[in-house]
Amino acid sequence: MDWLENIRIVLVGSQEPMNIGAAARAMQNFGISDLWLVAPEPRVREDLARHPGGSLAYRLAVHAEDVLDRMRVVDTLPEAVADARLVVGTTVREREIYTGPVVGPRPMALRVAQVAPRGRVAVVFGRETSGLTTDEIDLSQLIVRIPTSPRQPSLNLAQAVLLLCYEIFGVAQAPPPPEPLQLASQAALQQLFDDLKEYILRIGFTDEKRLPYAVRRFRRLLHKARLTPGEVQLLRGFLHQSRWYAQHGRRKTDPQE
Known part of the structure; x- marks a missing residue:
């Protein structure tokens, strides 16, 4: 499962510090530690700056403080995914056309397991209130949609991170054969x-x-x-x-x- 080190979780436009901490804890649960934030809102930056002692993000990151310590913060999504051989976008919205196939969590994990042994994979999550923009999701080669009840179609950000990390970790126990070729970044x-x-x-x-x-x-x-x-x-x-x-x-x- 060494290739789990090649999985990067990217959170775009994060609005709630507690979701950052809960996402870090979810990652740690399933052996994933590479976390990047893209243009988080000011209150997130301010909260992280209050560590140690007063940060809500760190308070929620139980036993995953090291994930936050190593976390990268950048201004744009292309910076966060530049070295990725596969970019997975997440969405709940229907669009006329996507830049890649739309799959569920398990097929996503199987594809990730083929690419990650030979290169970086970035799994990208959008804003808590509005998700990813069209331009942001256009950077994806694969789009994942988590099936939910129509009464409540969207998951909490940290819940979505946990679910997809769980699927990737599960497939890592018995992964499919890796992609035979080195894919372009x-x-x-x-x-x-x-x-x-x-x-x-x-x-x-x-x-x-x-x-x-x-x-x-x-x-x-x-x-x-x-x-x-x-x-x-x-x-x-x-x-x-x-x-x-x-x-x-x-x-x-x-x-x-």
């Missing part, structure tokens, strides 16, 4: 998608208004391919050369018609 994929945005606008494939929808569909398509670092570089080189050719026209080495 989120940072490399983002560079490819940035190139793709510029390319499809330049060739008139879409316009600025419909660009987010088009890029979301391309993300979904390319995520299915489970690209390696070399494949990402190949595609970026193709896009760069295509742009150069469109700008400069025929080269002397091109075959004559």
